[in-house]
Amino acid sequence: MRTDDGRRGSASLAWRLCLAAAGMRRASALPSHAARYALGRDGRLAAPAGDTQPASIEWRPDSGWHALGAWQREARSLFDLYLPLCAARPHRPLAVAHLGQSIDGRIATEAGDSRYVNAHENLVHLHRMRALCDAVVVGAGTVAHDDPRLTTRLVSGEHPVRVVIDPQLRLARDARVFTEPESKTLLACDGTLADPARSPVDAGDTIALPAAADGGAGLDLRVLLAALHARGLRVVFVEGGGLTVSRFVAQGCVDRLQITVAPVIVGAGRAGLQLPGAAAMRDCARPPYRLHRMGSDVLWDFDLRASGSPWG
Numbered sequence: 001m002r003t004d005d006g007r008r009g010s011a012s013l014a015w016r017l018c019l020a021a022a023g024m025r026r027a028s029a030l031p032s033h034a035a036r037y038a039l040g041r042d043g044r045l046a047a048p049a050g051d052t053q054p055a056s057i058e059w060r061p062d063s064g065w066h067a068l069g070a071w072q073r074e075a076r077s078l079f080d081l082y083l084p085l086c087a088a089r090p091h092r093p094l095a096v097a098h099l100g101q102s103i104d105g106r107i108a109t110e111a112g113d114s115r116y117v118n119a120h121e122n123l124v125h126l127h128r129m130r131a132l133c134d135a136v137v138v139g140a141g142t143v144a145h146d147d148p149r150l151t152t153r154l155v156s157g158e159h160p161v162r163v164v165i166d167p168q169l170r171l172a173r174d175a176r177v178f179t180e181p182e183s184k185t186l187l188a189c190d191g192t193l194a195d196p197a198r199s200p201v202d203a204g205d206t207i208a209l210p211a212a213a214d215g216g217a218g219l220d221l222r223v224l225l226a227a228l229h230a231r232g233l234r235v236v237f238v239e240g241g242g243l244t245v246s247r248f249v250a251q252g253c254v255d256r257l258q259i260t261v262a263p264v265i266v267g268a269g270r271a272g273l274q275l276p277g278a279a280a281m282r283d284c285a286r287p288p289y290r291l292h293r294m295g296s297d298v299l300w301d302f303d304l305r306a307s308g309s310p311w312g
């Protein structure tokens with residue numbers, strides 16, 4: 001299998017050790033080509049031989065990590081994308097959601113085929129996000145259609161704990177998230193309707209959820225994130241599908257929303273984000289974002305906690 005970590009060398013190791021020394025979590029999952037820069041305990045980055053301008057990173061309490069100085073564009077992009085997750089020790093849950101979609105806003109064909117909307121580089125990104133997060137969450141629709149394993153096969157780094165939202169316990173017990181042993185699977189179900197005794201996972205791994213507060217649709221995802229946080233699962237990656245990510249966003253549970261747009265036209269198909277609309281364009285949300293290239297695709301990394309954001 002192709003990985004992007006084949007060029008792991010001593011510089012890469014030094015960089016990762018520096019991150020580990022700085023107390024950063026899951027640093028081994030970072031990409032090897034970010035290894036040109038070594039991070040010191042003071043937050044300064046040692047510039048690689050030949051670079052004349054120093055670069056550094058800085059923590060700002062209001063807005064997190066910032067890359068300062070003259071960075072190579074690729075290194076800066078990697079730090080912007082991944083460092084906030086390595087540096088995170090959140091006292092409240094931190095959630096990043098991702099959807100990969102066509103230019104006409106589809107995450108799968110009408111029949112549910114989504115392999116693969118995006119370029120290989122974005123698939124590697126997904127595996128890296130899994131490795132950098134404590135838990136990966138998917139909805140029942142994704143497990144039913146894709147039967148994913150939710151592991152980190154394309155990068156180095158630990159597998160996350162898998163979390164499946166299956167309110168009515170409709171999923172088959174032989175789905176790979178329940179049978180393949182690489183990582184633990186937790187199951188979130190409707191606390192009023194589902195019989196936890198029917199759960200395909202142990203009772204202690206079944207999380208019964210109430211309905212969303214304030215009339216929101218579906219189960220209460222704040223309760224889910226709090227339950228995960230209480231288990232030490234603080235940084236959570238919501239990987240799909242469209243309904244699941246939409247409910248996380250609608251309930252104000254997402255810190256960063258990543259949408260990767262591929263140059264493909266699907267036509268009729270499964271929708272990505274589905275949120276209540278505004279009557280006028282001036283009232284539509286325009287959260288701040290950073291752009292990252294993912295091969296032929298473009299990843300939009302939105303900060304949904306920015307001031308002025310409806311989810312801030």
Ligand SMILES: NC(=O)c1ccc[n+]([C@@H]2O[C@H](COP(=O)([O-])OP(=O)(O)OC[C@H]3O[C@@H](n4cnc5c(N)ncnc54)[C@H](OP(=O)(O)O)[C@@H]3O)[C@@H](O)[C@H]2O)c1
Nearest residue numbers: 100107108112114139140141142218219240241242243244
């Ligand atoms: N391109 C991508 O990024 C991407 C990523 C993942 C999946 N996909 C594709 O997307 C499709 C599946 O997406 P989808 O939108 O149909 O389904 P989904 O989001 O995977 O699952 C939705 C279902 O999960 C349960 N659920 C999730 N959150 C809930 C909440 N807060 N409250 C109550 N129930 C909740 C419900 O199960 P019940 O229906 O049992 O009530 C809901 O219908 C597949 O075709 C898959 O291949 C694409």
